[in-house]
Amino acid sequence: MVLGMKQPEVYNYSEPQSFLRDTLGYKCAKNPSFSVRAWARQMGLKAHASLVFLLNGRRQIRLQHLPFLIKGLNLDEPQAKYFSDLVHFHNSKTCREQEFYERQLKAQHPSHEFSFVDLEKFRSIANWYHMAILEMTELADFENDPHWICERLENKLTVYQVHEAVERLLNLGLLKLEDGRLAKTEAHFMTPKNRTSESIKEHHKQILELAITAADQQDLDERYYNSCAMTIDSSKIKEATELILEFRTRFASLIEKPKGNETYQLSVQFFRLTNQNKGEKP
Numbered sequence: 009m010v011l012g013m014k015q016p017e018v019y020n021y022s023e024p025q026s027f028l029r030d031t032l033g034y035k036c037a038k039n040p041s042f043s044v045r046a047w048a049r050q051m052g053l054k055a056h057a058s059l060v061f062l063l064n065g066r067r068q069i070r071l072q073h074l075p076f077l078i079k080g081l082n083l084d085e086p087q088a089k090y091f092s093d094l095v096h097f098h099n100s101k102t103c104r105e106q107e108f109y110e111r112q113l114k115a116q117h118p119s120h121e122f123s124f125v126d127l128e129k130f131r132s133i134a135n136w137y138h139m140a141i142l143e144m145t146e147l148a149d150f151e152n153d154p155h156w157i158c159e160r161l162e163n164k165l166t167v168y169q170v171h172e173a174v175e176r177l178l179n180l181g182l183l184k185l186e187d188g189r190l191a192k193t194e195a196h197f198m199t200p201k202n203r204t205s206e207s208i209k210e211h212h213k214q215i216l217e218l219a220i221t222a223a224d225q226q227d228l229d230e231r232y233y234n235s236c237a238m239t240i241d242s243s244k245i246k247e248a249t250e251l252i253l254e255f256r257t258r259f260a261s262l263i264e265k266p267k268g269n270e271t272y273q274l275s276v277q278f279f280r281l282t283n284q285n286k287g288e289k290p
Contacts, residue, residue, distance in 0.1 A: 015034055016031050016034055018083065018090050018091050018094075019087075019090060019117055019118055021094070022113075023094075023098070024069050024077075024091065024094050024095050024098065025062065025063065025065055027091070027094075028062065028063055028069075029063055029256075029257050030257065030261070031081060032044065032063065032254070033258050033261035034261055035047065036254060036258040036261070037258060037261045037262055043254065044056050044059055044060055044063065044250055044253070044254060047059065048080075050079070050080050051077065051080035052076055052079060053076055060246060060250045063253055064253050066249075068099070069098070069099075070095075070099065071095065071096070073095075074091075074092055074095060077091070078091060089116060090116045090117070093109050093112045093113050094109075096109045097109035097110060097113060130208075131207040132176055132180070133173070133177065133180065133182075134207035134208070134210055134211045135173075135211075136211065136215055136218060137161065137164070137173055138173050138176065138177060140161060140271060140273075141161075141170065141173055141177065142177055142183065142192060143271045144157065144160065144161075144271050145183065145189075145190045145191055146266050146268060147267070147268060147269065147270075147271065148267040148268065148269060150189075150190070152188060152189055152190045154167045154171050154174070155167055157170045158170055174190065181193055212275075215275050216275070216277075218273065219233075219275060237281060248278060255276075256274070256276065260274075
């Protein structure tokens with residue numbers, strides 16, 4: 009067992025890809041030599057690329073993937089049923105079908121709860137500080153006080169903005185009140201996998217702007233920036249995606265801690281610098 013880590017429980021998830029990613033992070037933390045390729049072999053998949061696509065969201069988990077995934081996840085019968093219904097929920101074609109599987113998931117959940125926040129609702133909380141406040145509730149000294157939250161966020165927003173953000177998070181079921189203390193729920197939201205989204209793009213732009221500010225204002229022992237330009241074979245992009253995914257999941261599994269003392273933002277960018285049409289002979 010990895011010190012300070014717990015194996016992800018499927019009942020804590022409302023999105024199957026998130027459960028897969030966190031389970032991979034746990035496996036990598038237990039065994040640093042573990043990889044997506046090794047996990048795909050355990051599942052009986054012919055190629056690990058398909059598992060990479062499922063993990064990074066480039067391909068939706070379909071019903072035909074279930075036997076392989078359940079085998080690799082080592083789920084018992086009730087857990088396998090919950091995971092299967094979770095996949096059915098996200099593959100539902102009609103509202104009636106989705107409502108059916110939502111009832112199934114609620115019935116199977118130990119606390120009989122299941123909630124899901126989709127991209128349409130995410131648009132209302134796309135501003136960076138919503139996710140920051142959501143994570144700040146995990147701080148050991150967190151106070152349910154807009155003035156305190158403003159101060160911990162270095163007064164980057166107003167008390168009114170904090171109050172409105174908390175209300176939105178509560179209304180969407182991402183936060184809940186427990187004995188006067190704000191706490192995260194198990195609700196999740198999905199981002200689009202096969203189309204662009206202005207709200208998601210705006211969110212990433214805001215994170216980059218915060219990184220620029222931090223570069224000027226934070227000491228070296230408080231932050232770490234590193235970048236390099238490299239010339240690659242574009243056919244290796246799938247492998248690059250796999251490496252970034254493994255890093256992110258392992259990083260979160262090892263570094264993230266409930267009741268911590270600071271909230272940090274991890275952001276990774278991998279993008280093209282050159283114009284692929286330039287330099288081609290007519």
